[in-house]
Amino acid sequence: MTVQIDNAADRTAFARVYAEVQQFYARHxxxxxxxxxxxxxxxxxxxxxxxxxxxxxxxAGRAALAAGVEQAHAxxxxxxxxxxxxxxxxxVRPQMDGSLAxxxxxxxxxxxxxxxxxxxLMCVTHDVLVRDADGRLLVxxxxxxxxxxx
Amino acid sequence: MTVQIDNAADRTAFARVYAEVQQFYARHxxxxxxxxxxxxxxxxxxxxxxxxxxxxxxxAGRAALAAGVEQAHAxxxxxxxxxxxxxxxxxVRPQMDGSLAxxxxxxxxxxxxxxxxxxxLMCVTHDVLVRDADGRLLVxxxxxxxxxxx
Amino acid sequence: MTVQIDNAADRTAFARVYAEVQQFYARHxxxxxxxxxxxxxxxxxxxxxxxxxxxxxxxAGRAALAAGVEQAHAxxxxxxxxxxxxxxxxxVRPQMDGSLAxxxxxxxxxxxxxxxxxxxLMCVTHDVLVRDADGRLLVxxxxxxxxxxx
Numbered sequence: 001m002t003v004q005i006d007n008a009a010d011r012t013a014f015a016r017v018y019a020e021v022q023q024f025y026a027r028h029x030x031x032x033x034x035x036x037x038x039x040x041x042x043x044x045x046x047x048x049x050x051x052x053x054x055x056x057x058x059x060a061g062r063a064a065l066a067a068g069v070e071q072a073h074a075x076x077x078x079x080x081x082x083x084x085x086x087x088x089x090x091x092v093r094p095q096m097d098g099s100l101a102x103x104x105x106x107x108x109x110x111x112x113x114x115x116x117x118x119x120x121l122m123c124v125t126h127d128v129l130v131r132d133a134d135g136r137l138l139v140x141x142x143x144x145x146x147x148x149x150x
Numbered sequence: 151m152t153v154q155i156d157n158a159a160d161r162t163a164f165a166r167v168y169a170e171v172q173q174f175y176a177r178h179x180x181x182x183x184x185x186x187x188x189x190x191x192x193x194x195x196x197x198x199x200x201x202x203x204x205x206x207x208x209x210a211g212r213a214a215l216a217a218g219v220e221q222a223h224a225x226x227x228x229x230x231x232x233x234x235x236x237x238x239x240x241x242v243r244p245q246m247d248g249s250l251a252x253x254x255x256x257x258x259x260x261x262x263x264x265x266x267x268x269x270x271l272m273c274v275t276h277d278v279l280v281r282d283a284d285g286r287l288l289v290x291x292x293x294x295x296x297x298x299x300x
Numbered sequence: 301m302t303v304q305i306d307n308a309a310d311r312t313a314f315a316r317v318y319a320e321v322q323q324f325y326a327r328h329x330x331x332x333x334x335x336x337x338x339x340x341x342x343x344x345x346x347x348x349x350x351x352x353x354x355x356x357x358x359x360a361g362r363a364a365l366a367a368g369v370e371q372a373h374a375x376x377x378x379x380x381x382x383x384x385x386x387x388x389x390x391x392v393r394p395q396m397d398g399s400l401a402x403x404x405x406x407x408x409x410x411x412x413x414x415x416x417x418x419x420x421l422m423c424v425t426h427d428v429l430v431r432d433a434d435g436r437l438l439v440x441x442x443x444x445x446x447x448x449x450x
Contacts, residue, residue, distance in 0.1 A: 006285075011166045016311045018169035019318035026391035030403065082447040084405055084422055086388050088236050091176035103180070105234055107259065109407065109422045111447035117419040119267040122234055122259045135306075147232040147261035156435075161316045168319035238386050241326035253330065255384055257409065269417040272384055272409045297382040297411035 002101070003094045018092055021102060021129065024137045025087040033084050035073030037066035044139045045130060053123065053146040080113035087125060099140070100129040106144065122147040152251070153244040164244070171242050171252060171279065174287045179235040185223030187216035194289045195280060203273070203296040230263035237275060249290070250279040256294065272297040302401070303394040314394070321392050321402060321429065324437045329385040335373030337366035344439045345430060353423065353446040380413035387425060399440065400429040406444065422447040 005014050024043070031040040041062035044050070050065060051058040059068055076083060089105040103126050110120035128141040155164050174193070181190040191212035194200070200215060201208040209218055226233060237254040245251055253276050260270035278291040305314050324343070331340040341362035344350070350365060351358040359368055376383060387404040394400055403426050410420035428441040 008166070011170065012162060012312060012315075014173075015162075015166045015169035015319070016308070016315045018173060019165070019315035020311065023314075023318060023391060026389040026404070029389060030391065082422075082450060084447065086405055086407075088238060088388060089176040089179055089234075091173060091180065104176070105236055107236075109419060109447075111422045113450060114448055117422040117447065119259060119269060119419060122232075122261045122267040147234065147259075147267065148264055150232060150263060158316070161320065162312060164323075165312075165316045165319035168323060169315070238388065239326040239329060241323060241330065254326070255386055257386075269409060269419060272382075272411045272417040297384065297409075297417065298414055300382060300413060 003096060005094075014092075014094070017094060017100065018090075020137060021092050021100065022090060024129070025090070025104070028139075029085040029087060032069060033082070035070060035077070037069035037073070038062075040069050041066035043137075045132075048139050049141050050139075051141075051143045053144050053149060082111045082113075083120065084109045084111075098131070100127075100137075102127040102129055153246060155244075164242075167244060167250065168240075168242055170287060171250065172240060174279070175237040175240070175254070178289075179237060182219060183232070183234050185220060185227075187219035187223070188212075190219050191216035193287075195282075198289050199291045200289075201291075201293045203294050203299060232261045232263075233270065234259045234261075248281070250277075250287075252277040252279055303396060305394075314392075317394060317400065318390075318392055320437060321390060321400065324429070325387040325390070325404070328439075329387060332369060333382070333384050335370060335377070337369035337373070338362075340369050341366035343437075345432075348439050349441050350439075351441075351443045353444050353449060382411045382413075383420065384409045384411075398431070400427075400437075402427040402429055 005011060028040065028043045044062060044065055046062060047060065048065065049058045049060045059065055086107045087104040088107060091103045093101045095101055103124065106123040106125045107119060108121040109117050111117040124145050126143045127139055129137050130140045132138055155161060178190065178193045194212060194215055196212060197210065198212065198215065199208050199210045209215055236257045238257060239255040241253045243251045253274065256273040256275045257269060258271040259267050261267040274295050276293045277289055279287050280290045282288055305311060328340065328343045344362060344365055346362060347360065348362065348365065349358045349360045359365055386407045388407060389405040391403045392400055403424065406423040406425045407419060408421040409417050411417040424445050426443045427439055429437050430440045432438055
């Protein structure tokens with residue numbers, strides 16, 4: 001159930017969360033694009049799940065998440081290609097249980113060494129974000145759909 | 151006339167509005183890209199006007215706005231293509247009359263089923279946003295220019 | 301040294317800064333893309349430095365910054381091409397000295413007159429932002445790396 005946002009205090013709280021989510025994604029995706037698998041995996045909960053469109057089944061837990069990133073990054077390095085994941089048009093809906101339902105447009109830009117960038121994939125990302133004991137945001141669940149596979 | 155923003159209270163108010171505008175556009179464009187014509191049209195005022203670069207004259211009123219979206223979406227479905235409208239680099243200027251003058255860069259990404267995405271159009275969007283009786287943002291006027299037609 | 305952000309007041313302050321930085325970049329890049337060299341240069345400190353990936357050495361000071369933009373814009377006009385600089389996925393880290401360390405993904409979209417847009421360059425931008433006597437943000441230092449030249 002989504003929380004209703006009415007008055008100025010609520011709207012300030014929403015602005016806080018909205019900025020925080022954008023900042024979270026900026027760092028989160030920079031870690032991914034840098035191949036920093038372990039640090040990236042630590043931005044998921046310990047039982048975090050990532051259901052990508054291209055994997056046969058969801059990836060669960062930090063060890064598997066980190067390994068996936070490290071392998072993908074090694075393949076891209078081999079190929080001489082830099083990927084950038086941009087989470088844009090972020091729609092944040094605070095839930096009654098304190099979690100955040102976040103839907104965003106995910107653009108992946110691929111640039112080959114010495115070549116021209118291209119839009120590699122256009123996706124929609126559906127995240128459930130929660131907070132750890134220190135109040136930091138973490139991804140508990142991520143589901144991604146690709147626009148080329150409707 | 152644009153409001154001057156000076157002290158911390160004003161800057162908090164600006165942050166509230168800025169987050170709200172970004173959230174508004176995220177939902178607004180998701181409705182558009184989903185072909186939800188009627189819900190999309192309800193994010194305009196009842197006399198809302200959309201002056202797109204490709205229409206011979208501005209589209210006015212919710213019925214016409216909804217019909218336009220539904221037709222465009224049917225054509226894209228027929229063609230097997232998904233469009234995504236991203237309103238980025240949002241510049242929000244609160245006006246003395248309480249409206250918001252918002253200029254943004256609009257990117258349209260098109261993805262054919264089974265194919266590669268491409269940047270279909272790059273535009274600049276000039277919106278006037280106002281609030282309804284419940285304080286929700288609505289588009290009163292939208293003017294769009296295309297970068298390929300300067 | 302980066303400031304730690306803990307409580308609600310700090311988080312509100314962060315939201316203020318985050319909105320302000322996004323708004324700053326929206327205007328800053330619109331000036332650049334419009335060829336408004338002098339106004340753009342005034343969003344740098346008087347001794348502001350821009351270290352672009354394509355210049356042999358950093359560009360320093362407003363006169364040189366403005367001249368660079370005006371020349372680049374004249375060349376694009378000659379060529380019939382509109383560029384748009386989008387600073388996305390903004391990561392803002394307030395520093396102990398009051399400055400802001402900002403890292404973002406910079407996308408340059410190029411649209412030829414009568415043609416299709418393309419992603420011209422994908423870059424990472426590292427800025428140091430400071431405030432002038434009136435509290436307005438200015439770029440003190442900018443360093444940009446290109447994804448095609450790793």
